[in-house]
Amino acid sequence: QEMLEALKALSTFFFENSLRTRRNLRGDIERRSLAINEEFVHIFKQVKEELESINEDVQAMSSCCEDMSSRLKAAKEQTQDLIVKTTKLQAENQRLEMKAQVADAFIAKFQLTPDEMNLLRGTKDEPITEDFFKALGRVKQIHDDVKILLRTNQQRAGLEIMEQMALLQETSYERLYRWTQNECRTLTQESCDISPVLTQAMEALQDRPVLYKYTLDEFGTARRSAVVRGFIDALTRGGVGGTPRPIEMHSHDPLRYVGDMLAWLHQATASEKEHLEAMLKLVTIQGVEENIQEVVGHITEGVCRPLKVRIEQVIVAEPGAVLLYKISNLLKFYHHTISGIVGNSAATLLTTIEEMHLLSKKIFFNSLSLHASKLMDKVELPPPDLGPSSALNQTLTLLREVLASHDSSVVPLDARQADFVQVLSCVLDPLLQMCTMSASNLGTADMATFMVNSLYMMKTTLALFEFTDKRLEMLQFQIEAHLDTLINEQASYVLTRAGLSYIYNTVQQHKPEQGPLSNLPSLDSVSLKAAMAQFDRYLSAPDSLLMSQLNFLLSATVKDQIIKQSTELVCRAYGELYAAVMNPSNEYKDPETILHRTPHQVQTLLS
Structure with missing residues (x-):
């Protein structure tokens, strides 16, 4: 590897491979190495010079730092007291800021703002606004919250704040009461507008029961005078522009007159209750409904006297039994309706209406009793046609009108039924007695015919109305009793005219020990044949033997019933006679x- 590196380095300057260059290679390499070393020395010399310069700078900096350190040490020794004082002041400042925040929070929680104080202590002429109730609510909240302080070490502050808030509350409630009182005094117009602020005022005053009660009394007094004035105006002046017309314009029509007055009162009572409900809708204490009813009773009490005087005048004038009864039902209806709106609290008004109802009812029944006594004082003889007398017709017409007005009345069902029983007793019993006395001097058939006609008229009159079932049943029993009389009379009439009456009676009374029937006078064969010839003429024309009284019967059904049942009696009598004649013992x-x-043939002919 090193060989390769060496050759690679050699190739950078050994370009020609010749004898000469090979001989000079060593010298070239040494010269090149020397040049490199010289260059290296030159460069390091510069580095050395630079390092020496840096060393001088570092030495200068070191001496400067030592100087600064000594100066800082001296300064620190001089400012140590100032730093301690500054630290103490900063800690004190933080503590004071915390106290200020606590104080601000305490004041915000337990004190009112100046604006709120001004609202609560406003002058007499300043109106109450919704902001007043917000401030009052704040006072109540503070008064409740301050109780927390009483459980801590801050009892003195708590007591002072509580006393301050209590005084402020009393001042505020006094101002609120005065304002509410003045507001109520202005509500004297017929149309009463309850403002939202007045509703809020009543909600606030419920915490002061005495002031709350006084305010309701003030409202009741103001509305009472308004209702009385409105009632008198409705009676004498009518509505705006004369519409509707004054109620007293209709005084000639007793029913409408009384009805209009009661309708006005009903509407006024309902309106006053609505006004009170609107005013007390935010009140949450118990007994609000009782308060409303009590105040409505006080408001409506003022109209009782003028109402009573006018209705008494109408009733005492005795406009007639029917009108009296209608007025009585009208009073009963409005008593029921008004008590349904305000309960039984409007005691004076309801008592007045009830008194007038009882008075009208009493005079009504007095009128009926007087009418009945007149019937008994002057009993008429039955008319020639044995129909109902004029007194009976008049009385039934009166009864029909009374019952018709009773049926159309809106009085509760149980009260109507009780009245019905009393009316029927007051009219029907004297009528029945009158009819009985009137027919007392008549013959049996005439009396029965007259009574059937009279009872039939009563029955048809009552059948149109409710609650008459018992009376109808009683009348039907009486009719049937008189029908039995007529049936027997008609049968006797036929038997007499047909020549069988004596024969039939003898057969009925005959006893076996008296001997055979054929031996009795008028029952021999000749007499019987003569009688049968006469009976045959009846069988050929049954309608020829009808009592004249039957033609006077008002009911064709009743007449047919009498003919049918009397014919059955005739057939039965013939059957007994036939059996006696056919009996061998009668010889x-x-x-x-x-x-x-045969009896069957006779029955077929007569049916």
């Missing part, structure tokens, strides 16, 4: 020639 000769028709 009739050739009974088939006497009674040549």
